[in-house]
Amino acid sequence: MMYDVHEPRVLIVGGGLVGLTAALFLRYHGVPSLLVERRATTSPQPKARRINIRTMELFDQIGIGETVLDAARDLSAHQAMAAGPTLARATRLPFTLPGGMPDWAAITPSTACLCAQDLLEPTLRTLATERGCDIRFGVECTEFTQDTTGVTATLRSADGDPRRMRVSYLIAADGAASPIRERLGITRSGRGTLGRAVNVYFHAELSNLVRGREFNLCQIENDRAPGAFMSVDGARRWIFSTSHDIDRPVRDWPRALRIAIGEPDVDLEVVSVLPWEPGMFVADRYRDGRIFLAGDAAHVMPPYAAAGANTGIHDVHNLAWKLAAVLRGAAGPGLLDTYHTERHPVGWFTADQSSVRTADLRTLAHRSTDGTPLADPIAMILGQRYPSGAFIDDDSPHTLTHLDLTGQPGTRVPHLPLPDGRSTLDLPGPGFALLTGPQADHWQLSKRLPDALRETGCAATPPDASSTERRADHRIPPRPRTYVHTLDEKWCVAAGITRSGALLLRPDQIVAWRTPTAPADPATALDSALDRILAEPQKR
Missing domain, CATH: 3.40.30.120 (Glutaredoxin)
Known part of the structure; x- marks a missing residue:
């Protein structure tokens, strides 16, 4: 094994949305970092799509907001919600908030957007590389130890020898299963698993069918194929999510999709079928010595308005300036304790609120599943x-x-x-x-x-x-x-x-x-x- 000659100050493990934005935020603050991701490339799945106002404020702060909006241009007109017995017969729902519609220009200079994760991640990766971040895909962190002065990590690429490196701090943005969190023995609390569902990602030319009724989410209200469609590009790429008959064979999904669409002869191709379990799991500690959990490694929550992804981005925005201040000697090490102190309550509250939101688009912002009082959606994003x-x-x-x-x-x-x-x-x-x-x-x-x-x-x-x-x-x-x-x-x-x-x-x-x-x-x-x-x- 050998040590790197030019060692970064922070190692980021995980190359998803949270890891990539961590690299960008650290770079903004002048902190050299290395990001490693065991996958060979960014996510091929659309996954999270909503980039909320607060996240866009943070992107605007570091000068990448316009680039993200450009990547989101295909869905710029697809902000509405819709519902009906089939996609063909669905109508738009009026957009309401409990406190009424705000004057957006009075509360923020930024604009929220929809951008599929398989478009946003490559965009962030390119931006990070252009700004001088060290981004390495196809590299896995296989071992790590920490002491009072730093973290020693072993990195292995698919075709290379293990390499040991020394850093001051490590950010674990390695997902819900987080091997780093598990290795540290950090327990999680929360409401636990909240059910089962499946996302069917498919291709079908439906732009003519939805023209004039463009939507972000479309709720399908029938007994044979209930669920919701999500626009990925508003034309050919779509996701159908449902908790009904989720164990059906892959070969049977085209028929179910055509029932939900309401067009028996529509030509479509199923790209993937991904079962998943919505749930609430929040790490009891966001910090262990010189190692910090962020994103899904720290908090798993149901996909209400992509709250998990956005909250994870906010995590590393909070952490980046604190690491920079401590590394520069402008702050004491106790400042890093405030990462958990500040972000854990926000992660818990956001995950809990996401867990009790109903799946019904007609009552999403107005009714909880168990009587838990709901925070105002805008206050949840901007006002915590x-x-x-x-x-x-x-x-x-x-x-x-x-x-x-x-x-x-x-x-x-x-x-x-x-x-x-x-x-x-x-x-x-x-x-x-x-x-x-x-x-x-x-x-x-x-x-x-x-x-x-x-x-x-x-x-x-x-x-x-x-x-x-x-x-x-x-x-x-x-x-x-x-x-x-x-x-x-x-x-x-x-x-x-x-x-x-x-x-x-x-x-x-x-x-x-x-x-x-x-x-x-x-x-x-x-x-x-x-x-x-x-x-x-x-x-x-």
């Missing part, structure tokens, strides 16, 4: 609040019965369009940002303030990269030069501060600290807040 973690709580109220983002620490910063066309969401990252009210002279005049913020910011390229490499790496957004942003009174009202107050934003757009009015010594107060947030001892 961490109960504790890398922020300073101010005991302000918060609810998930509607979208409640008013600057509470532990929540995503409220979106407010800025005069230059940006959003308040664009101000943090890769470092921290301080947003102040218009009476901000005392903040701006503090010479120590920019230094305090700069210490916590993360370079866009690795700290040891040469100046030539930094100049050549034009695809990575540059480190921001402005750390303090003065906003107007409208912002103050939205953020719960006075004209002299301020919000400190983490690199992941989460409010870390709120001071409704200016402290007597702003620089000292900010330094103290940063020390607490970044798990560092008081140094000043």
Whole structure:
């Protein structure tokens, strides 16, 4: 065996949506990583398709949102739900939310989309490679050990000798069965298995049949072949999902599909038949020393609006800036404990909410299977609040019965369009940002303030990269030069501060600290807040 000469700081095991986005987020923060995936290529199955608003906000932050939207163009008109006795006779359902339809432009600058996983994964892989990420498919992590200073992993390719490498940390994004989680002995809790189902992926030219009634999901309401159709490209690629007669032989599925379609002579080809079991299984620990679980390795949940995939992407967005800060020496190692503290409650709540949503598209957002109160769907995506973690709580109220983002620490910063066309969401990252009210002279005049913020910011390229490499790496957004942003009174009202107050934003757009009015010594107060947030001892 041999050691790599140029060793990355983080090893990512798993090349699905979560692993690939982990590599991209780490690259954004200047952390070199290596991703290994035992499969030879990305997933051939459409699987998850919904890319929610919060995920698109994160993609926009690192500059890949437009590329993802371009990959999703085939389904751009297929956002509706439909239902009927057959696909041919189905009609669109009115789209309603418990609290009514929001003003989307007022709550987010980003746009959700539908993009089949077998299109999104190659897109992310290409983006990661273009940005300098080390992505290796056909390579398996066969062994790993950890100690107080790092992780030693053994990697094996199909046609090569085992190779041992040393990294600082490991991210396990290796799926629901997660060999890494099992090896660590991390148990899981939750509602368990919730039934059985099957997804039939097939090809059939149905664009003429659905024209004018384009849909994301179409519920089939008959006794012979009940289930739901999912659009993969809106024309020829489709998935039929059902929990009815799931053990029928593969040869019998074309007949069942034609009954559900309502066209007995339609020409179709069954590509695959995949039985699966919806369920809720959440890891009891997201961290074991220097190893972190993310995505399905950390939480398995029913496929309500692709909540599992999106939540996994949010996991690694939370983790990436923390790893970067610790690796740069800008934060204490205790900051990494907040990954579990913050993400485990969100993973549990999202998995539980997904588990009690009915399968009936007519009541999906309005009724639970067992009487569990349902969170507002938009609040579930954008409005969750961490109960504790890398922020300073101010005991302000918060609810998930509607979208409640008013600057509470532990929540995503409220979106407010800025005069230059940006959003308040664009101000943090890769470092921290301080947003102040218009009476901000005392903040701006503090010479120590920019230094305090700069210490916590993360370079866009690795700290040891040469100046030539930094100049050549034009695809990575540059480190921001402005750390303090003065906003107007409208912002103050939205953020719960006075004209002299301020919000400190983490690199992941989460409010870390709120001071409704200016402290007597702003620089000292900010330094103290940063020390607490970044798990560092008081140094000043």
